[in-house]
Amino acid sequence: MKNLKTIAIALFVAAAGISVNAQTKKIDVKASTIKWVGKKVTGEHSGTVNFKEGAVVFKGKKLVGGSFTVDMTSLTSTDLTGEYQGKLNGHLKADDFFGTEKFPTSKLVFKTIGAKSTDVYTVTADLTIKGITKPVTFDITVSGNTATTAFKVDRTKYDIKYGSGSFFEGLGDKTISDEFELTVALKF
Numbered sequence: 001m002k003n004l005k006t007i008a009i010a011l012f013v014a015a016a017g018i019s020v021n022a023q024t025k026k027i028d029v030k031a032s033t034i035k036w037v038g039k040k041v042t043g044e045h046s047g048t049v050n051f052k053e054g055a056v057v058f059k060g061k062k063l064v065g066g067s068f069t070v071d072m073t074s075l076t077s078t079d080l081t082g083e084y085q086g087k088l089n090g091h092l093k094a095d096d097f098f099g100t101e102k103f104p105t106s107k108l109v110f111k112t113i114g115a116k117s118t119d120v121y122t123v124t125a126d127l128t129i130k131g132i133t134k135p136v137t138f139d140i141t142v143s144g145n146t147a148t149t150a151f152k153v154d155r156t157k158y159d160i161k162y163g164s165g166s167f168f169e170g171l172g173d174k175t176i177s178d179e180f181e182l183t184v185a186l187k188f
Contacts, residue, residue: 022064025145027054031187034070039177040163045088050074052105056147056188063121063142066110072100096162103130111135119143129158147186152179 029051037046050071057065075098077088093100107128114122120141127136138151156178161167163176 021059023058024055024065025058025188027051027056027068028187029053033183033185035183037181037183039180041173041175044079045077046079047075047077049076054186056142056186062115063113063140063147065113066108066123066125068108070106070108071104072098072106073104075100097160099130106130108136123149127153129153129155130160132158134158145188147188148184150181150183152181154179 032051032054034049034051035046036049037044052069052071054068055066056063073093075089075092077085077092080088092098095102098106107126109126109128110123111126112124116122116139120139122137122139124135124137126133134157136151136153138149140147140149155161156164156166163171163174164178165171165175166178
């Protein structure tokens with residue numbers, strides 16, 4: 001009887017250990033999307049950039065981690081076509097913006113995650129752009145095998161100052177907002 005109790009306790013402990021172990025789910029980089037919007041005084045531009053790789057980490061159904069690498073060389077505008085699209089894409093990839101030749105990837109790593117409500121978490125993450133890492137905070141909603149978020153990034157914190165009214169005077173209608181918006185949809 002004592003052996004039976006010991007075996008039962010061992011099985012319970014083993015089963016409990018399995019349920020609290022973290023489960024890493026790789027994102028589907030083809031089905032996951034990142035859309036961006038950059039605003040200026042006279043309008044805005046929008047586009048996409050692709051994931052290179054990424055994963056979210058769960059304990060049970062609770063989000064506990066995540067890490068993502070973005071292919072900055074895939075950065076493209078979607079609101080323009082032809083020659084104008086080529087010019088904007090070239091400028092965004094140049095050193096005065098994202099410098100994709102020297103910095104072909106950006107990275108986001110979750111650092112702290114707090115439950116905000118059912119399936120909604122507040123995440124503070126380290127975002128690395130152009131080799132500079134700064135914290136960002138955003139809410140993310142998880143539903144089944146998807147997660148979505150939208151947040152703003154202050155580009156000047158990553159030494160992207162081109163056209164910034166915070167750094168240059170007399171830009172007038174050529175001023176570009178310091179923040180750009182990201183809308184992210186993850187599939188895993």
